[in-house]
Amino acid sequence: MFSASVLALLLLSGSSANAHTYIWGVFVNGVDQGTFRGIRTPAYNAAPNAGGYANSPVKDLGSIDLRCNVLGDIQAPDTIKVQPGDNLTFDWHHDYRNDTDEIIAFSHHGPSLIYISPDPPTENSFVKLWHEGLYESLPHPQPGKWSTTSNIAKNFGHMNVRIPKDLKAGFYLIRAEMIGLHEGDASYAVNPRRGAQFYPDCVQIEVTGDGTIELPEGVSFPGAYNYSDPGIVYDIYCSTETKTRSTGPCTTTYEIPGPTVWSGAWAETTAVSLEPVTDTTTASAWSTWIKNSVVTSATFSDRKTITVVGTSTYSAKWSTTYQTPAPATKRW
Protein backbone atom coordinates (compact mmCIF):
# COMPACT_ATOMS: atom_id res chain seq x y z
CA MET A 1 0.00 0.00 0.00
CA PHE A 2 1.21 3.40 -0.94
CA SER A 3 1.75 5.39 2.22
CA ALA A 4 2.19 8.86 3.55
CA SER A 5 5.95 8.36 3.53
CA VAL A 6 5.92 8.36 -0.26
CA LEU A 7 3.82 11.49 -0.23
CA ALA A 8 6.31 13.11 2.07
CA LEU A 9 9.02 12.27 -0.45
CA LEU A 10 7.11 13.84 -3.29
CA LEU A 11 8.34 17.31 -2.71
CA LEU A 12 11.69 17.71 -1.05
CA SER A 13 13.94 20.68 -0.88
CA GLY A 14 16.25 21.06 -3.83
CA SER A 15 16.51 23.20 -6.88
CA SER A 16 13.45 24.77 -8.40
CA ALA A 17 10.79 22.56 -9.92
CA ASN A 18 10.28 22.09 -13.60
CA ALA A 19 7.08 20.47 -14.76
CA HIS A 20 4.19 20.71 -17.07
CA THR A 21 1.12 22.55 -15.91
CA TYR A 22 -0.75 21.75 -12.70
CA ILE A 23 -2.82 23.56 -10.06
CA TRP A 24 -0.84 25.47 -7.42
CA GLY A 25 -3.67 27.07 -5.51
CA VAL A 26 -7.41 27.59 -5.24
CA PHE A 27 -9.11 30.93 -4.58
CA VAL A 28 -12.58 30.85 -3.01
CA ASN A 29 -14.48 34.08 -3.79
CA GLY A 30 -11.12 35.68 -4.56
CA VAL A 31 -9.34 34.53 -1.38
CA ASP A 32 -6.35 32.20 -1.79
CA GLN A 33 -6.63 29.01 0.26
CA GLY A 34 -2.86 28.44 0.33
CA THR A 35 -0.31 26.98 -2.07
CA PHE A 36 -1.07 23.29 -2.85
CA ARG A 37 -3.82 23.19 -0.18
CA GLY A 38 -6.58 20.72 -1.01
CA ILE A 39 -4.92 19.77 -4.29
CA ARG A 40 -3.85 16.24 -5.28
CA THR A 41 -0.58 17.39 -6.81
CA PRO A 42 0.49 14.91 -9.54
CA ALA A 43 3.69 12.91 -9.29
CA TYR A 44 6.30 12.98 -12.00
CA ASN A 45 5.19 10.25 -14.35
CA ALA A 46 8.39 9.48 -16.13
CA ALA A 47 11.86 8.12 -15.50
CA PRO A 48 14.08 9.86 -12.93
CA ASN A 49 15.55 12.92 -14.48
CA ALA A 50 18.12 15.31 -13.10
CA GLY A 51 16.49 18.52 -12.02
CA GLY A 52 13.08 16.93 -11.87
CA TYR A 53 12.00 17.74 -15.39
CA ALA A 54 9.85 14.68 -15.93
CA ASN A 55 6.18 15.51 -15.55
CA SER A 56 4.89 13.83 -18.66
CA PRO A 57 1.24 14.19 -19.62
CA VAL A 58 -1.25 11.35 -19.38
CA LYS A 59 -1.88 10.04 -22.91
CA ASP A 60 -3.30 6.55 -22.38
CA LEU A 61 -7.08 6.98 -22.31
CA GLY A 62 -7.54 3.62 -20.60
CA SER A 63 -5.27 4.51 -17.67
CA ILE A 64 -6.54 5.21 -14.15
CA ASP A 65 -4.17 8.19 -14.25
CA LEU A 66 -6.68 9.94 -16.52
CA ARG A 67 -8.93 10.33 -13.47
CA CYS A 68 -6.84 12.61 -11.24
CA ASN A 69 -3.34 12.21 -12.73
CA VAL A 70 -0.55 10.02 -11.35
CA LEU A 71 -1.04 9.44 -7.58
CA GLY A 72 -4.51 10.94 -7.94
CA ASP A 73 -5.90 8.33 -5.56
CA ILE A 74 -3.77 9.74 -2.75
CA GLN A 75 -5.57 12.37 -0.75
CA ALA A 76 -4.24 15.79 0.01
CA PRO A 77 -4.24 16.27 3.79
CA ASP A 78 -6.73 19.10 3.64
CA THR A 79 -10.08 19.83 2.03
CA ILE A 80 -11.40 23.22 0.94
CA LYS A 81 -14.77 24.24 2.43
CA VAL A 82 -17.17 25.93 0.01
CA GLN A 83 -20.84 26.78 -0.31
CA PRO A 84 -23.18 26.55 -3.28
CA GLY A 85 -22.76 29.70 -5.38
CA ASP A 86 -19.13 30.26 -4.36
CA ASN A 87 -16.76 31.32 -7.13
CA LEU A 88 -13.62 29.20 -7.34
CA THR A 89 -10.50 30.14 -9.28
CA PHE A 90 -7.91 27.46 -9.96
CA ASP A 91 -4.41 28.84 -10.23
CA TRP A 92 -2.54 26.78 -12.86
CA HIS A 93 1.22 27.16 -13.15
CA HIS A 94 4.27 25.58 -14.70
CA ASP A 95 7.42 26.72 -12.86
CA TYR A 96 6.29 29.12 -10.16
CA ARG A 97 3.16 30.76 -8.82
CA ASN A 98 3.40 34.31 -10.03
CA ASP A 99 2.44 36.39 -13.02
CA THR A 100 5.67 35.88 -14.96
CA ASP A 101 5.16 32.11 -15.16
CA GLU A 102 4.31 30.79 -18.65
CA ILE A 103 1.45 28.60 -17.20
CA ILE A 104 1.51 26.04 -20.04
CA ALA A 105 3.90 25.70 -22.97
CA PHE A 106 2.81 28.11 -25.72
CA SER A 107 2.40 25.27 -28.24
CA HIS A 108 -0.10 23.34 -26.06
CA HIS A 109 -3.27 24.57 -27.72
CA GLY A 110 -6.44 22.78 -26.70
CA PRO A 111 -9.60 22.74 -24.59
CA SER A 112 -10.04 23.20 -20.82
CA LEU A 113 -12.67 21.27 -18.90
CA ILE A 114 -14.03 21.04 -15.35
CA TYR A 115 -15.95 18.13 -13.82
CA ILE A 116 -17.31 17.43 -10.34
CA SER A 117 -17.87 14.05 -8.67
CA PRO A 118 -18.74 12.87 -5.21
CA ASP A 119 -15.54 11.91 -3.36
CA PRO A 120 -14.66 9.11 -3.87
CA PRO A 121 -15.80 8.77 -7.50
CA THR A 122 -17.99 5.83 -8.46
CA GLU A 123 -19.09 4.45 -11.84
CA ASN A 124 -20.27 7.36 -14.05
CA SER A 125 -19.97 9.95 -11.28
CA PHE A 126 -18.14 12.80 -13.04
CA VAL A 127 -20.47 15.58 -14.16
CA LYS A 128 -19.24 18.36 -16.45
CA LEU A 129 -19.53 21.92 -15.07
CA TRP A 130 -17.72 23.91 -17.74
CA HIS A 131 -15.65 23.58 -20.87
CA GLU A 132 -14.08 25.78 -23.50
CA GLY A 133 -12.35 24.76 -26.74
CA LEU A 134 -11.51 26.57 -29.97
CA TYR A 135 -13.16 29.97 -29.64
CA GLU A 136 -11.76 31.85 -32.58
CA SER A 137 -10.41 30.61 -35.88
CA LEU A 138 -7.45 32.38 -37.47
CA PRO A 139 -6.14 32.06 -41.01
CA HIS A 140 -3.88 29.07 -41.75
CA PRO A 141 -1.17 28.31 -40.67
CA GLN A 142 -2.08 29.82 -37.30
CA PRO A 143 -3.72 27.41 -34.86
CA GLY A 144 -6.63 29.63 -33.84
CA LYS A 145 -7.48 30.76 -30.31
CA TRP A 146 -7.75 27.91 -27.87
CA SER A 147 -8.79 27.83 -24.23
CA THR A 148 -5.46 26.63 -22.79
CA THR A 149 -3.11 29.05 -24.54
CA SER A 150 -5.32 32.05 -25.35
CA ASN A 151 -7.57 32.13 -22.28
CA ILE A 152 -6.04 30.33 -19.26
CA ALA A 153 -2.38 31.13 -20.03
CA LYS A 154 -3.19 34.74 -20.98
CA ASN A 155 -5.15 35.15 -17.73
CA PHE A 156 -2.23 34.19 -15.48
CA GLY A 157 -3.39 30.56 -15.16
CA HIS A 158 -6.80 31.42 -13.73
CA MET A 159 -9.60 28.92 -14.49
CA ASN A 160 -13.00 29.79 -13.04
CA VAL A 161 -15.88 27.63 -11.86
CA ARG A 162 -18.87 28.27 -9.63
CA ILE A 163 -20.22 25.71 -7.15
CA PRO A 164 -23.69 24.69 -8.44
CA LYS A 165 -26.70 26.35 -6.87
CA ASP A 166 -28.30 24.30 -4.06
CA LEU A 167 -25.75 21.49 -4.40
CA LYS A 168 -26.19 19.02 -1.58
CA ALA A 169 -23.62 19.19 1.23
CA GLY A 170 -20.86 16.59 1.16
CA PHE A 171 -17.38 15.76 -0.03
CA TYR A 172 -16.64 16.22 -3.71
CA LEU A 173 -13.68 16.11 -6.06
CA ILE A 174 -13.37 18.72 -8.75
CA ARG A 175 -11.47 17.40 -11.74
CA ALA A 176 -10.02 20.30 -13.74
CA GLU A 177 -8.17 19.57 -16.95
CA MET A 178 -6.24 21.11 -19.80
CA ILE A 179 -5.63 19.13 -22.98
CA GLY A 180 -2.71 19.85 -25.32
CA LEU A 181 -3.60 18.94 -28.90
CA HIS A 182 -0.28 19.95 -30.49
CA GLU A 183 0.48 16.28 -31.27
CA GLY A 184 -3.17 15.28 -31.40
CA ASP A 185 -3.29 14.78 -35.17
CA ALA A 186 -2.23 11.19 -34.41
CA SER A 187 -3.89 8.75 -32.06
CA TYR A 188 -1.78 7.60 -29.11
CA ALA A 189 -3.23 4.11 -29.69
CA VAL A 190 -1.63 4.08 -33.15
CA ASN A 191 1.52 6.08 -32.39
CA PRO A 192 2.41 6.30 -28.66
CA ARG A 193 5.09 8.88 -29.44
CA ARG A 194 2.31 11.30 -30.32
CA GLY A 195 -1.30 11.79 -29.30
CA ALA A 196 -3.32 14.31 -27.29
CA GLN A 197 -1.76 15.26 -23.91
CA PHE A 198 -4.01 15.32 -20.85
CA TYR A 199 -3.28 17.37 -17.74
CA PRO A 200 -5.97 16.52 -15.19
CA ASP A 201 -5.71 17.68 -11.58
CA CYS A 202 -8.17 17.11 -8.73
CA VAL A 203 -9.16 19.40 -5.86
CA GLN A 204 -10.86 18.17 -2.68
CA ILE A 205 -13.83 20.25 -1.56
CA GLU A 206 -16.44 19.98 1.13
CA VAL A 207 -19.73 21.63 0.23
CA THR A 208 -21.59 22.93 3.28
CA GLY A 209 -25.08 24.35 3.62
CA ASP A 210 -28.55 22.89 3.20
CA GLY A 211 -28.68 22.38 -0.58
CA THR A 212 -30.89 19.62 -1.91
CA ILE A 213 -29.62 19.08 -5.45
CA GLU A 214 -27.82 15.82 -6.13
CA LEU A 215 -25.53 15.35 -9.09
CA PRO A 216 -27.05 13.44 -12.02
CA GLU A 217 -25.38 10.43 -13.60
CA GLY A 218 -22.16 11.45 -15.33
CA VAL A 219 -19.16 9.75 -16.88
CA SER A 220 -16.19 7.72 -15.66
CA PHE A 221 -12.47 8.38 -15.86
CA PRO A 222 -11.12 6.37 -17.53
CA GLY A 223 -13.99 5.72 -19.89
CA ALA A 224 -15.28 9.17 -20.84
CA TYR A 225 -12.79 9.72 -23.64
CA ASN A 226 -12.04 7.53 -26.62
CA TYR A 227 -9.54 7.66 -29.48
CA SER A 228 -12.51 7.71 -31.82
CA ASP A 229 -13.70 11.05 -30.35
CA PRO A 230 -13.31 13.82 -32.96
CA GLY A 231 -11.99 16.19 -30.27
CA ILE A 232 -9.18 13.86 -29.24
CA VAL A 233 -7.62 12.95 -32.56
CA TYR A 234 -7.67 16.40 -34.14
CA ASP A 235 -5.25 18.46 -36.21
CA ILE A 236 -5.18 21.98 -34.77
CA TYR A 237 -3.10 23.26 -37.69
CA CYS A 238 -5.77 22.10 -40.10
CA SER A 239 -8.61 23.71 -38.20
CA THR A 240 -8.62 27.24 -39.45
CA GLU A 241 -9.66 27.15 -43.06
CA THR A 242 -11.02 24.77 -45.62
CA LYS A 243 -7.78 23.20 -46.66
CA THR A 244 -7.52 19.73 -48.08
CA ARG A 245 -5.06 17.22 -46.74
CA SER A 246 -4.17 13.84 -48.17
CA THR A 247 -6.50 12.39 -45.54
CA GLY A 248 -9.41 14.62 -46.59
CA PRO A 249 -10.71 18.12 -46.00
CA CYS A 250 -9.85 19.94 -42.79
CA THR A 251 -12.44 20.36 -40.06
CA THR A 252 -12.92 24.00 -39.13
CA THR A 253 -14.98 23.36 -36.04
CA TYR A 254 -13.94 21.63 -32.85
CA GLU A 255 -16.01 19.31 -30.70
CA ILE A 256 -14.87 19.32 -27.06
CA PRO A 257 -14.55 15.74 -25.73
CA GLY A 258 -16.70 14.30 -22.96
CA PRO A 259 -20.38 14.86 -22.20
CA THR A 260 -22.36 18.09 -22.47
CA VAL A 261 -22.25 20.56 -19.58
CA TRP A 262 -24.82 19.69 -16.89
CA SER A 263 -27.90 21.89 -16.94
CA GLY A 264 -27.47 22.41 -13.17
CA ALA A 265 -24.12 24.15 -13.69
CA TRP A 266 -24.07 27.96 -13.83
CA ALA A 267 -24.67 29.15 -17.37
CA GLU A 268 -21.99 31.77 -17.03
CA THR A 269 -18.61 31.54 -15.38
CA THR A 270 -17.31 34.91 -14.30
CA ALA A 271 -13.82 35.91 -13.21
CA VAL A 272 -13.84 37.44 -9.73
CA SER A 273 -11.17 39.84 -8.52
CA LEU A 274 -8.44 38.04 -6.61
CA GLU A 275 -6.64 39.04 -3.46
CA PRO A 276 -2.85 38.67 -3.62
CA VAL A 277 -1.20 35.31 -2.93
CA THR A 278 0.65 35.57 0.36
CA ASP A 279 1.78 31.92 0.51
CA THR A 280 4.88 30.42 -1.10
CA THR A 281 5.21 30.91 -4.88
CA THR A 282 7.89 28.32 -5.53
CA ALA A 283 7.83 24.53 -5.23
CA SER A 284 10.67 22.23 -4.42
CA ALA A 285 11.70 19.72 -7.06
CA TRP A 286 10.10 16.30 -7.00
CA SER A 287 12.11 13.42 -5.61
CA THR A 288 9.68 10.67 -6.63
CA TRP A 289 9.10 9.49 -10.18
CA ILE A 290 6.68 6.95 -11.53
CA LYS A 291 7.14 5.16 -14.81
CA ASN A 292 5.33 1.98 -15.80
CA SER A 293 4.11 1.60 -12.19
CA VAL A 294 7.63 1.66 -10.75
CA VAL A 295 8.15 4.33 -8.13
CA THR A 296 11.71 5.56 -7.85
CA SER A 297 12.66 7.71 -4.92
CA ALA A 298 15.79 9.65 -5.51
CA THR A 299 17.70 12.68 -4.49
CA PHE A 300 19.81 14.91 -6.64
CA SER A 301 22.53 17.16 -5.36
CA ASP A 302 22.59 19.31 -8.47
CA ARG A 303 20.92 19.14 -11.86
CA LYS A 304 23.18 16.28 -12.99
CA THR A 305 23.66 13.76 -10.18
CA ILE A 306 20.86 11.46 -9.07
CA THR A 307 21.08 9.13 -6.08
CA VAL A 308 18.38 6.48 -6.09
CA VAL A 309 17.07 5.91 -2.58
CA GLY A 310 14.72 3.02 -3.35
CA THR A 311 12.01 1.67 -5.60
CA SER A 312 8.55 0.19 -5.08
CA THR A 313 5.55 -0.72 -7.18
CA TYR A 314 2.56 1.53 -7.45
CA SER A 315 -0.97 0.71 -8.38
CA ALA A 316 -3.73 3.20 -7.74
CA LYS A 317 -6.09 2.15 -4.96
CA TRP A 318 -9.26 4.18 -5.09
CA SER A 319 -11.39 3.60 -2.04
CA THR A 320 -15.12 3.12 -2.59
CA THR A 321 -16.02 4.86 0.66
CA TYR A 322 -14.98 8.30 1.86
CA GLN A 323 -11.83 8.29 3.97
CA THR A 324 -10.92 11.23 6.15
CA PRO A 325 -7.63 12.62 4.81
CA ALA A 326 -4.53 11.89 6.86
CA PRO A 327 -3.45 14.86 8.97
CA ALA A 328 -1.40 17.53 7.27
CA THR A 329 2.31 17.00 6.97
CA LYS A 330 4.55 19.64 5.55
CA ARG A 331 5.05 18.79 1.88
CA TRP A 332 6.93 21.78 0.56
Ligand SMILES: *[C@@H]1O[C@H](CO)[C@@H](O)[C@H](O)[C@H]1NC(C)=O
Ligand atom coordinates in the same frame (compact mmCIF):
# COMPACT_ATOMS: atom_id res chain seq x y z
C1 LIG B 1 -13.13 3.10 -27.14
O1 LIG B 1 -14.32 2.52 -27.61
C2 LIG B 1 -14.16 1.18 -28.06
C3 LIG B 1 -15.46 0.72 -28.69
O2 LIG B 1 -16.53 0.91 -27.80
C4 LIG B 1 -13.73 0.30 -26.87
O3 LIG B 1 -13.51 -1.03 -27.29
C5 LIG B 1 -12.45 0.86 -26.28
O4 LIG B 1 -12.10 0.15 -25.11
C6 LIG B 1 -12.61 2.34 -25.93
N1 LIG B 1 -11.33 2.87 -25.51
C7 LIG B 1 -11.15 3.48 -24.34
C8 LIG B 1 -9.77 4.01 -24.11
O5 LIG B 1 -12.04 3.62 -23.52
Ligand SMILES: *[C@@H]1O[C@H](CO)[C@@H](O)[C@H](O)[C@H]1NC(C)=O
Ligand atom coordinates in the same frame (compact mmCIF):
# COMPACT_ATOMS: atom_id res chain seq x y z
C1 LIG C 1 -19.94 34.79 -7.73
O1 LIG C 1 -19.86 35.61 -8.90
C2 LIG C 1 -21.12 36.09 -9.34
C3 LIG C 1 -20.91 36.77 -10.68
O2 LIG C 1 -19.94 37.75 -10.56
C4 LIG C 1 -21.71 37.02 -8.28
O3 LIG C 1 -22.96 37.49 -8.68
C5 LIG C 1 -21.85 36.23 -6.98
O4 LIG C 1 -22.29 37.08 -5.95
C6 LIG C 1 -20.52 35.60 -6.58
N1 LIG C 1 -20.72 34.72 -5.43
C7 LIG C 1 -20.16 34.94 -4.25
C8 LIG C 1 -20.50 33.95 -3.17
O5 LIG C 1 -19.41 35.86 -4.03
Ligand SMILES: *[C@@H]1O[C@H](CO)[C@@H](O)[C@H](O)[C@H]1NC(C)=O
Ligand atom coordinates in the same frame (compact mmCIF):
# COMPACT_ATOMS: atom_id res chain seq x y z
C1 LIG D 1 8.33 34.97 -10.16
O1 LIG D 1 9.13 33.98 -9.54
C2 LIG D 1 10.36 33.73 -10.21
C3 LIG D 1 11.04 32.57 -9.48
O2 LIG D 1 11.13 32.80 -8.10
C4 LIG D 1 11.19 35.00 -10.20
O3 LIG D 1 12.39 34.77 -10.93
C5 LIG D 1 10.41 36.13 -10.86
O4 LIG D 1 11.12 37.32 -10.77
C6 LIG D 1 9.07 36.29 -10.16
N1 LIG D 1 8.30 37.31 -10.85
C7 LIG D 1 7.57 38.20 -10.19
C8 LIG D 1 6.80 39.15 -11.03
O5 LIG D 1 7.51 38.23 -8.98
